[in-house]
Amino acid sequence: MSAESPSSLPAPRPRNLRRSLIWAGVVVASLGMVAVSARELARGRFTPLPKLGPLPEFTFTRQDGQPWGTKQLHGRPFIANFIFTRCPTVCPVFTQKMARVQERTAELGPRLQLVSFSVDPAYDTPERLAEYGQKYRADFARWSFLTGDYAQLKSTIVQGFKISMGREPGAAEDDLLSIFHGTHFVLVDRTGEIRGYYDSADPEATERLEADAQRLTRDEG
Template sequence: MATQAPSSERRAAGGLALVAIGSILAALWYGTLRMPSARWLPDYGPVPPFRLVDQQQHAVTNAHLTGSVWVADFIFTRCAGQCPLMSGRMAQLQAAFRDEPRVRLVSLSVDPARDTPQVLADYASAYQADPARWRFLTGDIEAVRRLSQDGFHLGLSEGGTAAEPILHSVKLVLVDPQGSIRGYYDSTDAKALRQLQADARQLARRGSNGRR
């Protein structure tokens, strides 16, 4: 049976979320000043099959995302390093795509032993995540590790700092409606995030080939 995170951890997560969200409106306004034009997008291969559980305790597989453009990241809720920033960026994308229902967001926990569905639900709430648009996934650690390393080609290891004991990528990954990876974007780079928005809209509106 899943247990809730201690209230102190929830308060800490909420505080980090407020800090991360504080910059979103300004970043979103700035990002709309100039969006990159359409371009050809490379194909990095398909995301392998997976079966995980979301913050509402619903099973999620590749099939649930087929037909949607989606943006993925790897985070964990007790992270005090890059994860609050990454989740803040995802919240920014949720706001940016509010008029584009074909774009979804998926955050995968790299600490599934602690990040139960209830813990993820609390974390998602701190970022005002709409569960219909933004899913937080947890499951078997080996399945998550294979998905990160072999599926998304992103590093994942333990033994980091006290603030971030699990080392993982800060990249956001764009996946097309057929389940193929079409781009990697640095979550710390405002220009890369603007490009991600443009590329995601291009895939949603013009098909998976990413051409004009």
């Protein structure tokens, strides 16, 4: 018996063809959703950020001489770091990394704030902080540099942020290596709650910081 030619085979029914195409589309869409969900889960998108404790209220002096603190920051997430302008070791790199965070979160604008606290406030006047910020191309609408009373700064940083800072006892004023401070970024949400610590020496941690800051700014945290 001879095989039928393709032209002699019955054509598929239009209804069955449409049904097959619809189911094929559903399968493709489902696979796409699974792939997207897997990627998002891998990034931790659906994992809430931990709540690590509220900050105490504080007010210090910004690089423009204006008071700046929890009152001005309320309602906006912010990233904090801790530096001093005459630091000869880690601070230049730490500040460069904050500048990179500023660049990579630029689309968020002033909704996400960056705050650098001086751990050497007797030397770091507002004028020196302004000059320091300009050196790193700080956008002062987003990035503030704070100075003030040493005891109050130390209390806020050590007791509030849980970041180490201080000076070796008996050190000379020009002994800059005697000044020490932590090198973690701290992420704070719009209510003043600490939501994460990120090692500035770890590139992956800095990437997580940027992603988590975007989540908080967009109310996904």
